[in-house]
Amino acid sequence: xxxxxxxxxxxxxxxxxxxxxxxxxxxxxxxxxxxxxxxxxxxxxxxxxxxxxxxxxxxxxxxxxxxxxxxxxxxxxxxxxxxxxxxxxxxxxxxxxxxxxxxxxxxxxxxxxxxxxxxxxxxxxxxxxxxxxxxxxxxxxxxxxxxxxxxxxxxxxxxxxxxxxxxxxxxxxxxxxxxxxxxxxxxxxxxxxxxxxxxxxxxxxxxxxxxxxxxxxxxxxxxxxxxxxxxxxxxxxxxxxxxxxxxxxxxxxxxxxxxxxxxxxxxxxxxxxxxxxxxxxxxxxxxxxxxxxxxxxxxxxxxxxxxxxxxxxxxxxxxxxxxxxxxxxxxxxxxxxxxxxxxxxxxxxxxxxxxxxxxxxxxxxxxxxxxxxxxxx
Numbered sequence: 001x002x003x004x005x006x007x008x009x010x011x012x013x014x015x016x017x018x019x020x021x022x023x024x025x026x027x028x029x030x031x032x033x034x035x036x037x038x039x040x041x042x043x044x045x046x047x048x049x050x051x052x053x054x055x056x057x058x059x060x061x062x063x064x065x066x067x068x069x070x071x072x073x074x075x076x077x078x079x080x081x082x083x084x085x086x087x088x089x090x091x092x093x094x095x096x097x098x099x100x101x102x103x104x105x106x107x108x109x110x111x112x113x114x115x116x117x118x119x120x121x122x123x124x125x126x127x128x129x130x131x132x133x134x135x136x137x138x139x140x141x142x143x144x145x146x147x148x149x150x151x152x153x154x155x156x157x158x159x160x161x162x163x164x165x166x167x168x169x170x171x172x173x174x175x176x177x178x179x180x181x182x183x184x185x186x187x188x189x190x191x192x193x194x195x196x197x198x199x200x201x202x203x204x205x206x207x208x209x210x211x212x213x214x215x216x217x218x219x220x221x222x223x224x225x226x227x228x229x230x231x232x233x234x235x236x237x238x239x240x241x242x243x244x245x246x247x248x249x250x251x252x253x254x255x256x257x258x259x260x261x262x263x264x265x266x267x268x269x270x271x272x273x274x275x276x277x278x279x280x281x282x283x284x285x286x287x288x289x290x291x292x293x294x295x296x297x298x299x300x301x302x303x304x305x306x307x308x309x310x311x312x313x314x315x316x317x318x319x320x321x322x323x324x325x326x327x328x329x330x331x332x333x334x335x336x337x338x339x340x341x342x343x344x345x346x347x348x349x350x351x352x353x354x355x356x357x358x359x360x361x362x363x364x365x366x367x368x369x370x371x372x373x374x375x376x377x
Contacts, residue, residue, distance in 0.1 A: 018042045022052055025060045026132045026365035049367035060365035064113060069103045074131055078323045091129050091136045107156035109214040111366025114157040132365045158214040158238040165371055167238045186371040193241055213266040213362060216293045222264045230255045249288045249299035253277055268321050282306045285316055303327060305342035320362045
């Protein structure tokens, strides 16, 4: 293949080569960097990287799975076996830093992964990493987070299109509000803001599931509102630096011990609620998809599937769509596929998959790099 590419490099102009490369997945494009200097120049151009991400004919969607503190596995969601899997070493801190006690996957955005490296209760390190290109940026000693309870803070990485900037967000849950810190990777500087709850009814909210994929310029998570007796969807916009509430489906059943929201995810560029209800000794799982962002009437009950009532503790957690329009999800730490009829099939029976959300994330492979720092911290 490389020999044919070398011949093509002497025949076709650079513009045409660039247009052809847009049709290829990230791994193939990276292989062609060694063909010749002109191809290396095209592929290394930030404008090409941006075009490849936004216009890619064959985008590569993968699941990053944390095996342990030192290794992660990148899984091709459309492969039935492990032939396309890629094993990476976790980008830890260099000496003299000790190995972390815990590693968590905090989020993904435009091909970048945010990792949390927890050394002790008083400090945390964040790592921004592009697994496709190997680019790594380490953020040292984020000591404004409360680590005594791992659920008392949120972390994520997002993108501000108005400034072409990536933003790392940390939020400490301190009643009666939220303390939000935003790190601009363009200026390498932190900004601090304190946000109150949306209304007085939300004073004692408890933070629940957090989506780890950035969507529509915002981070999203569930909060249980004691004042309303139900879970609500909260969003934080990285451009406006504001909290807002996303309306729930109008026809969503009343929450109770047997009927409740158990996950909030992004699927196919849409926000999705996962709801479970008890019905005739079975657990019925429903996926509600918001087709138009923040428009309550656009919520649609898209997928419905069921399991035995007694297996409800092993709930099915959807991850993403496959090319065949099936849902790839987790059940009992195994990858499963759910078709349009709601039938559940094992996807990769031998693959033991960690079920905790902080140990895996869906991401799109990209050639993107971080903006050049314009102001040193």
